[in-house]
Structure formats: structure tokens, C-alpha cells
Amino acid sequence: MMHLGLSDEQQLIADTVREFVRNEIHPHEAQVDRSGEVPEELGRHLTQTVQSMGFAGFNFPEEVGGGGLDQVSQTLVERELGRGSYALTTFFPRPSGILMACEGEQRERYLLPAVKGDKFDALALTEPNAGSDVRGMQCYAKPDGDDWIVNGSKHFISHANLADFVIVFIATGEEQTSRGPRKLITCFLVDRGTPGFSIDKGYNSVSHRGYHNCILSFDDCRLPSSQILGELHRGFDIANQWLFGTRLAVAANCVGRARECFERTLPYTVEREQFGQSIGKFQGVSFKLADMITEIDAAEWLTLAAAWRVDQGLEANREIASAKLYATEMLARVTDEAIQIHGGMGLMDDLPFERYWRDARVERIWDGTSEIQRHIISRDLLRPLES
């Protein structure tokens, strides 16, 4: 049977995270957006608060010190975090699920401290010449005895400026297939400070100011085989197993952000008067509200239903792609209409709407563009019908 309500625990989890965002994140957002920086002390304070709440690593199983939450509960946490700016919520420790592939002493060095929130990770796939076409990556590693010598670069790597180590996907060879040669990809754990490896400031983005993207460079960087996460040449196996989680998180973040934006917009339509009445009395405005809330609810259900499928152990690839696609595009429309409803003031940085609108833009690009999500969805539909 399908339950469409939340359990008491799930409701409390969502309420608690929402309160955290309201008290600890919202007061700093405008300043962080303006300065483009999060003061170090504030970042540390946020992480420590989350640690004391026992929410660090909520997306990991209890056996490794995580929260042991089901996918729906994790999605609720992400939804509520979406109400706050990425620059600040990035200090809410929730490392990449890929780290579950850690073995032996990798668990002590990376997995356990990351789950606790004592070490921060970043994840690097994208390169200047390999975006959607990840397998086209040029960063490569050559074997040298039991070590690997890495050369190449990665860009757009989120919050690598804060990272103690980076999970990096690197080409380690090529195989011949019926459709021509194909790169073999391996996943490595790379510590900040490894000789030949550098993390530099990336570009200034219109979205999520204060949430930095970085450029990683490898110049004859030597990595021992013990830094391989998962199996040699099988990097994408572990990536595919876990990347769905980040797409679901993006969808949930967008739902939370849209809800926050809507809740701040609704009262304005009652308070703002023109032509002697609340602007909400004009159908031109009230129908916008109707469309906005309908889309937010639709995106929320799509997202929670996809999470529910994961909890049931059902195939959810297409559903997650649909949720990511729809929620990110919904957020663009909702933030755009919120500005329209606020008129000129909507564009001014005295109010948060121009920031929401700018921030929304990246959601349709990262973690797989809208086009790539449509590709995933349509392939899922058509592949079984093709011979």
C-alpha cells in the first residue's frame, strides 16, 4: 500500500531542518550573496551546530555513523535545505554517497570522518572539454609500478575550496567495443596537498554567489593504487550507483526553494494595493499564484514519489530524471513569476527574489542538463521497443 502522508519522525525531521535554516542560514544569506564569501567562522559554526544536532551524514547508513534515514526522509531534509542558500547549506555535512565504496583503511581516512562532518569532500567529473559527455574526459592516469601518474584538469568543481579531499574520475585506459574505442574510467581519492595536484579558484557564477566552483590541475601527480575507490576501470559503476542521489537532492532543493519563494510572495499579493485594491484581487495575479502552487506541488510529488520508489527497491532512474527535469524547470518559472508579482522591487537586492531567480538558473545545468535528463527519460521509454 502507498502512504501519502509523512510519519511523525519525517515531519519532525523536516520541521527541525526548516527551523535550522530559518535561524542559522537566512539571517546571513543576503550578506553572503553580496560579498561572495562565507566568513570562515560562520561556516565552522554551521557545521558544528549540525554535528551537535546529529544530522551530519544523515544520508549515510547507521553502520558508518550516518543518520540511517530512508530515501524519503533524506529527500525531506534536502527539500528543507533548499530553502537556504547553497553557499551556507554546503556546511551541512552530507558527503557523496560514493564514499560507501571505501574499503579497508579508506574507511578510516575518508568515509568515517566525512560522515561525521570532520572532513569535507568534493566530486570531480567535469572537464573543460568533457561536460555532458563525461566519458570524453581527457584527464588520464598512466601506470608506473604500483602507482599512477595523473595529468589533466577538471573544472566547475563545487566547493572544492573547502574540500580536504576530492573524489576524481580519471581515464585509466581504453577498450575496443563494436562501436569503436571507449575510455575506461577509474575513481581516485585525492588529498588536498598531494604533490602535483592543485585546487584553484574557478569562475564567478551568476548563481549561488559564495558557493565556489574550482579548477583542479594534475601535473605529473603520483597516486598510489591504494587511492583507487572501487575497482580499477570501474569508476562509472560506483558513480551510476550513487549519482542518482544527487539528482534527487537537486530536485528536492528546487522544491524547497520554490516553496520558500512562494511563501514570501503570497502575502505581498494581499498587502500590495494598486487601483484601490490588493493586487491579489486581480485575476492576472491570482492565476499566477494558482499556477505556481500547482507546479510546486506537482514537482514535490514527483520528487517524493521517486524517492519512495528507491525505498521500495524499484527501478527509479527515469522517475528521478523526471523529478530533476521538472523541479528545476518549475523553479525557473516560479522565481520568474515571483519577480513579476513584485514588480520593480522584485529585481532589487533589498528583496531575495532576484537572488532566487539567479540561483535557479544553474539547476537546469548541473548534475545533468535538462536535455540530458530528457535523453535519459526518452531512452528509458524507447530502448525496450528497439531491436
Place this chain on the structure above:
Amino acid sequence: MKALVTCKRVLDPYIKARINADGSAVNLDNVKMAMNPFDEIAVEEALRLKEAGSVTEVVAVSIGGPKSEETLRQALAMGADRAILVESDQDIEPLAVAKVLKAVCDEEQPGLVLMGKQAIDGDSNQAGQMLAGMLNWAQGTFISEIKIDGETANVTREIDGGLEKLSLKLPAVVTADLRLNEPRYASLPNIMKAKKKPLDKKPLADMGIDTAKRIEIVGLSEPAERQAGVMVDSVAALVEKLKTEAKVI
């Protein structure tokens, strides 16, 4: 020593209160509710007293409808040990609240009752004082500090013009002011445990307490809208405005 903490479910303080179309009450349909912020402070203090070893058990009490269970679960998720819900489908007045809490105290025999100094809905600021009166216990209201020392609670009260220090003989009733502490968030492990902690329900109707209304609400109105502030660029401009516009100097 057992500590009893009261937790009322009220309109979320971050939500703008709106009056019903007929002007009879604040609209509570489909709006977010939360634990009374002063009660949250009381819960936090009880937990701190427990962590300091002065209290052995923290019992949260609420009087309200079925939804008040959520408020109690929050207290449990913060760390309270168990909860009691006195089921009432009506919002009862401070005198009735004090009578109900007296009955609960008679049964539970706490050494200390911690309450918010007032609930942010009615702002009555009476229940704690009346409860202490009925129990004939010592009371410390608007406290900003509490230390337990054997049979005594040493409290600091925030009063007009300063701080007052009192020594209360236990058992006692204290009510929390804003500066007593900053309440913790519910923790994830406690949230997961909260469901398994005991939550007893007793119907108010079975308690044989007269809760008849004695107060009639004659009318409700929105507070006057505050004018937006203006920034002045010099002291001279400020003085000029205080003279000509505000007419206060």
C-alpha cells in the same frame, strides 16, 4: 528530582497572525503551528538541569487537541523523557490551565515545574503564577538563570530596572524569560527515539475540573501599521526631523 515542563501549541511565531473574516478569532486553519517559544526555553532548561545532574526525569505536558501530540513529540525529540497530553478540543483559559496542571502535579509530584513566562498567543502571563498559588509552592517568574542547590533553587529574575535574585524552597514553579537560554534543535537520534518514548493521554473531560469560560472576547483588531523608517544623512538632518516632523524636541 522530577521536572515537569509545559508545552503549548501556538501559531508559529514567524507567521503573521490574521484575524478571521468575522473578527472572532485569529485564523488557525491551515497555518503552521509550533511550540510556544518560551516553553521551548523551559524545555531546554529542564534538559540542561538534567545534564547537570540536578534533575533525573523531564516530563513534558501539554493541554490541547490531538495535534498537540506533535508539540510533545518535539519536546521528546529535544530530549524529554516522557510526555502527558491532556486532551481538550477547546483552548482553555489560564485559570483552567492552572487547575489542570495542579491536578497533573498532584499525580506526578515533580520537584520543579518549568513553564514559559507566557504563551505568545494569549500573552496572558498568568498560568505559572496561579499554579504556584494553588499548589502553595514558591514561584520565580521571568527567570534568566536557575541553579539547583540541594533543596533550593536559586533564580535570577528579570524585573523592571534590573535583576532580582531569589532563593526558592523546592518544590517550586518557575517561568522562563527569553534570556534564560537558547533552545537546542531536536537531534536526529532523539527524533528517531521520540516515537518510542511514552506519551500518555488523558481526556480533560474525565478530570472533573471546572474549565468554564470566564472571559469574553469582545473584539480583535490588527495592530496599527508601523510607518517605514527613513535614513538621514547627518545629525543636523536628524535634529531637524525630530523638531519639525516628530515634534519631540
